[in-house]
Amino acid sequence: MTYCVGLLLDQGLVMACDSRTNAGVDHISSYSKMHLFQPSPDRYFESKFGKSSLDRFARCGLSLEEGARLCLVSLESTARANLTVAPPYEVVLCPRDWMGPSHRLRLDVDDPDLVALSQSWDEGQRRAFAMLPSFSWEVPADGNQVV
Numbered sequence: 708m709t710y711c712v713g714l715l716l717d718q719g720l721v722m723a724c725d726s727r728t729n730a731g732v733d734h735i736s737s738y739s740k741m742h743l744f745q746p747s748p749d750r751y752f753e754s755k756f757g758k759s760s761l762d763r764f765a766r767c768g769l770s771l772e773e774g775a776r777l778c779l780v781s782l783e784s785t786a787r788a789n790l791t792v793a794p795p796y797e798v799v800l801c802p803r804d805w806m807g808p809s810h811r812l813r814l815d816v817d818d819p820d821l822v823a824l825s826q827s828w829d830e831g832q833r834r835a836f837a838m839l840p841s842f843s844w845e846v847p848a849d850g851n852q853v854v
Contacts, residue, residue, distance in 0.1 A: 710785045710792040714774040717767045719802040723778035725786070726795045726813070760784055771800045771809075776824060779814070783825050794821065 711724040760780050769777065775798050786792045794816040799808045814821040841847070 710782060710789070712761070712778045712781050714761075714765055714769070714778060715767075716769050716771065716774050717803070718769075718771050719800065719805070721771055721774035721778055721798070721800055723775065723782055723796060723798045725782060725792045726797055771802065775800060775810075775812075779821065779824055780828050783828065794818075796821065 711722070713720060713722045758781070760777065764777050765774075778798060779796060782792065782796050786794075794814060796812075796814045798810070798812040798814070800810040801807070802809050812820075
């Protein structure tokens, strides 16, 4: 199992993936997967775990940097739901009309940029959840039920 994500934006292409490969949760190794992105008969592409953030925020007008953050959020969301996906993550930014990448990142589990991004995303999600409106049948915190 691996997780790769790509966003085709007005400004270019952002690609990200985890660098782990394993034959089970007890045998883990790491290598770059950024050298090949193409389907073939022996490859299965599926979308599930990190897709909700992509569905909500991906749009062609994102900058490459915003796209990179969104891809990393998607990777982190997937890693929380699937033990076979985890850092190190790789990110490649390919600006439109360039012949190669402008930026290439490798983010290990303790990388300050990845830690800050993950913590900020988690805190934002918790704040958004806390701000969800109550159901009409819930008793308010002050104990006075509205009829």
